[in-house]
Amino acid sequence: MSDDYRDQELADSIELAAQLLRTIADRWRFRARAGRLGHHPLDETLRLVGTLEAAIATLTDGGDEAARNVPRFDADEERFRQLVDSVTDYAIFMLDVDGRVASWNAGAERIEGYRAEEIIGKHFSIFYPPEEIDRAKPSRELDVAAREGRYIDEDWRLRKDGGRFWAHVTITALRDAENRLTGYVKVTRDVTDLRNATEALRQSEERFRVMVEAVRDYAIFMLDVDGHIASWNVGAERLKGYRSDEIIGQHFSIFYSDEDRQRQHPQEELRRAKAEGRYEEEGWRYRKDGSRFWANVVITALFDDEGHHIGFTKVTRDFTETRRLREAQLAVQVRDEFLAIAGHELRTPLTALLLQINSLVRNVPTDGARLKQRLEKAALAGERLAALIGQMLDVSRITAGRLRLDHERVEIDELVREVAERFSELARESGCALVLRLEPVVGTWDRVRVDQVISNLIGNAVKYGRGQPVEVELRRDGSDVVLRVIDHGIGISADDQQKIFERFERAAGTREYGGFGLGLWISRQIVEASHGTIDVASEPGRGATFTVRLPLEAAP
Amino acid sequence: MSQREGTILIIDDDTNIRDAMRDTLEDEGYAVDVASNGADALTYLHSHPAPSLIFLDWNMAPMNATQFMAQFCKESAFAHVPVVLITADMKADTKVKTSRYEGFLRKPISLDTLFAFASRFAAPA
Numbered sequence: 073m074s075d076d077y078r079d080q081e082l083a084d085s086i087e088l089a090a091q092l093l094r095t096i097a098d099r100w101r102f103r104a105r106a107g108r109l110g111h112h113p114l115d116e117t118l119r120l121v122g123t124l125e126a127a128i129a130t131l132t133d134g135g136d137e138a139a140r141n142v143p144r145f146d147a148d149e150e151r152f153r154q155l156v157d158s159v160t161d162y163a164i165f166m167l168d169v170d171g172r173v174a175s176w177n178a179g180a181e182r183i184e185g186y187r188a189e190e191i192i193g194k195h196f197s198i199f200y201p202p203e204e205i206d207r208a209k210p211s212r213e214l215d216v217a218a219r220e221g222r223y224i225d226e227d228w229r230l231r232k233d234g235g236r237f238w239a240h241v242t243i244t245a246l247r248d249a250e251n252r253l254t255g256y257v258k259v260t261r262d263v264t265d266l267r268n269a270t271e272a273l274r275q276s277e278e279r280f281r282v283m284v285e286a287v288r289d290y291a292i293f294m295l296d297v298d299g300h301i302a303s304w305n306v307g308a309e310r311l312k313g314y315r316s317d318e319i320i321g322q323h324f325s326i327f328y329s330d331e332d333r334q335r336q337h338p339q340e341e342l343r344r345a346k347a348e349g350r351y352e353e354e355g356w357r358y359r360k361d362g363s364r365f366w367a368n369v370v371i372t373a374l375f376d377d378e379g380h381h382i383g384f385t386k387v388t389r390d391f392t393e394t395r396r397l398r399e400a401q402l403a404v405q406v407r408d409e410f411l412a413i414a415g416h417e418l419r420t421p422l423t424a425l426l427l428q429i430n431s432l433v434r435n436v437p438t439d440g441a442r443l444k445q446r447l448e449k450a451a452l453a454g455e456r457l458a459a460l461i462g463q464m465l466d467v468s469r470i471t472a473g474r475l476r477l478d479h480e481r482v483e484i485d486e487l488v489r490e491v492a493e494r495f496s497e498l499a500r501e502s503g504c505a506l507v508l509r510l511e512p513v514v515g516t517w518d519r520v521r522v523d524q525v526i527s528n529l530i531g532n533a534v535k536y537g538r539g540q541p542v543e544v545e546l547r548r549d550g551s552d553v554v555l556r557v558i559d560h561g562i563g564i565s566a567d568d569q570q571k572i573f574e575r576f577e578r579a580a581g582t583r584e585y586g587g588f589g590l591g592l593w594i595s596r597q598i599v600e601a602s603h604g605t606i607d608v609a610s611e612p613g614r615g616a617t618f619t620v621r622l623p624l625e626a627a628p
Numbered sequence: 629m630s631q632r633e634g635t636i637l638i639i640d641d642d643t644n645i646r647d648a649m650r651d652t653l654e655d656e657g658y659a660v661d662v663a664s665n666g667a668d669a670l671t672y673l674h675s676h677p678a679p680s681l682i683f684l685d686w687n688m689a690p691m692n693a694t695q696f697m698a699q700f701c702k703e704s705a706f707a708h709v710p711v712v713l714i715t716a717d718m719k720a721d722t723k724v725k726t727s728r729y730e731g732f733l734r735k736p737i738s739l740d741t742l743f744a745f746a747s748r749f750a751a752p753a
Binding site: 416419420421422423424425426428430434435455458 | 642644645647648649651652655716735736737739742
C-alpha cells in the first residue's frame with residue numbers, strides 16, 4: 073500500500089464520515105418537521121453526531137499526521153473500522169467493482185437482516201425488489217456512482233426475510249491514486265418511519281385542504297399580506313356569490329360597503345389582526361349581486377416557522393338570521409318589561425275606580441234601583457279589567473322567572489268548594505249547575521296559586537259549558553291529588569288541544585269569548601312549577617275534561 | 629283593641645286611592661285625614677291627636693311602609709294605634725306577620741274588608 077493510496081482511502085473515509093453526519097442531520101431535521109421525533113431521538117442524534125465529529129477530528133488530525141508520519145496511520149484506520157463496525161443505525165458496507173458485498177457492519181446486519189458470513193461475496197442486487205432487478209436498477213446505480221462520484225436514492229429495499237423498508241441510500245465510488253475504480257461504499261438507512269410520518273403529514277394536510285374547501289356554511293379563505301384573496305372555498309362561493317376563478321387575486325375590500333372602504337376599514341382589520349393575532353367583528357358585507365348580509369368575521373394572521381408574516385385566514389359566517397333573532401328577543405324582552413310596568417300602573421287607578429263605584433252602589437237611595445244596577449255593571453266591567461291586568465302581571469312574572477311558590481298546608485277539597493262558591497252566581501247565570509264530587513285531601517301547595525288554577529278551570533268550564541252541568545271531581549291517587557273539571561260544552565278540536573296551553577292561544581273565537589287566552593298557559597306554569605301535570609281530553613261538541621295532577625307534598 | 633274615637637289616617641302616595649278611600653269612609657260617617665307618604669304622615673302625627681286607625685300603603689316614596697314603621701314604632705305615644713297595610717301583593721300575609729300590622733287590605737280593595745277594619749277599630753263621628 074502506497075502512502076498515496078492510503079491518503080486516498082483516508083479522504084474517502086473522511087468523505088464517508090461527513091456524509092454520515094449530513095444524513096444524520098437530515099434525518100433529525102425531517103423528524104422534527106414531521107413532528108415525529110420518536111423515542112429519545114435527540115439524545116441518539118447528539119450521541120451519534122458527537123461520536124462522528126470526534127471521528128472526523130481524529131481522522132483529520134490523522135490525515136495531517138499521515139503526511140508526516142505514516143506509521144501512525146494504521147492505528148487510525150483501525151479505529152475508523154471499529155467505529156463503522158459499531159454503528160447500528162446505518163448499514164455501511166463496501167462493494168467491489170462488480171457490486172459484490174465486500175464488508176458488513178452491525179447496522180447492515182440489523183437493517184438488512186443478513187450476517188456478514190452469509191452476505192459477503194453476494195451481489196448487492198439481493199437487496200432490491202424483483203421488479204427493480206428486472207429494470208436493471210442496481211447496475212444503473214453503480215454506473216451513476218462511478219460516473220458522478222456519488223449516487224443518492226430513496227426507494228423500497230428488501231430485507232432477508234422478504235419484508236420491505238423505505239431506504240435512503242448513498243453509494244460513493246472509491247478510486248485509487250490512478251483514479252481507477254476500486255469499489256463502492258454504500259450507506260443505507262431505514263427511513264420507513266420518517267417516510268410514514270411525512271406521508272401522514274402530507275395526507276393530513278391534504279385532508280384538511282379538502283375539508284376546508286368542502287365546508288359550505290362558512291366562507292373560509294386566505295389573504296396575502298396585502299389583503300388579496302389567495303384561496304376560496306365552497307362556503308365562500310355560496311355566501312358571497314363569487315367563483316374562485318373570478319375572485320382570487322382581488323382585494324378583499326370588495327366585500328365591504330363604499331363607506332367602509334373610504335374609511336380604510338378593511339386595512340384597519342388587517343392591521344389589528346396582524347398586531348393582535350386575531351380580529352373579530354360583526355358587520356354588513358356585500359355579495360356579488362350587491363345584496364348585503366350581516367357577517368361574523370374572524371381574521372387570523374398567519375406566520376411561518378421563522379415568524380415572518382405570510383398572510384391571513386378569514387372565516388366569515390352569515391349571521392343575518394342570528395341578528396334578526398337577537399332583535400326579536402330584545403323586542404320580546406322590551407314588551408315583557410312594558411307589560412309589567414303597564415300592569416302596575418293600570419292597576420292603581422282601577423283600584424280607586426272600583427272602590428268609588430262599589431261605594432256608590434252602597435249609597436244609592438232605595439228608589440234608585442236602575443242607577444244601582446248600572447253602577448254594578450260598571451263595577452263588573454272594572455273587575456274584569458282588574459282580572460286581565462292580574463293575568464298580564466302573572467305572565468311578566470312567569471317569563472321573568474319570578475313565579476315564587478309559598479307552600480303551606482291546604483285542605484284542597486275545601487279550597488275547591490270555596491272557588492265553586494265564588495262561581496256559583498256566574499254558574500247560575502249561565503245555567504251550568506256545578507256538581508262537586510270531592511274526596512277530602514290534604515297536601516302542601518301554594519294556596520293562592522292553586523286557587524288560581526282551580527278558578528281558571530271552573531271559570532272556563534262555565535264560560536264554554538253551553539248551559540250544561542259542570543262536574544268537579546277531586547280524589548287522592550297514591551301520592552298525588554287528581555282534580556278533574558268536566559264540562560259538556562263546545563269542546564276542543566284535536567289541533568287546538570295541542571295549542572291551548574300556549575300563550576295567547578284559545579280554541580274559541582276572540583269575538584264570542586273574551587280574554588287574553590292566557591289563563592291555561594298561566595295554569596300550566598303554576599302546575600309545572602308545583603311538579604304536577606295538566607292535560608285535556610275533549611271531543612268537539614261534546615265538552616272537555618281537564619285533569620290536574622299534583623304531588624301531595626311539594627318536592628324539595 | 630276596641631273601637632276608639634278619632635280620625636282614620638290614610639297614608640298613600642296615589643291621589644285616586646287616597647280620595648276613593650276617604651270618600652268611601654266619609655260616606656259611612658267616619659272622620660278621615662290623609663297623608664301622601666311616610667314622612668308626611670309623621671309630620672301629621674306630631675301635630676294632631678293620635679288617630680283611631682291607620683291605613684298604610686306598602687309602596688311609597690320618599691318613605692315607604694317599612695321605613696315609616698321603623699320611625700312610628702319608636703314613639704310610645706303611638707303604641708296603641710292600629711295599622712292596616714294596603715298592598716297588591718298576593719303574599720301579603722307574610723309581610724303582615726313580620727311586623728305589628730293588624731292586617732292587610734289587598735288591592736283591588738274590597739269594600740267589605742275595608743269596612744270590617746274600620747268598624748273594628750274606629751267609631752263613626
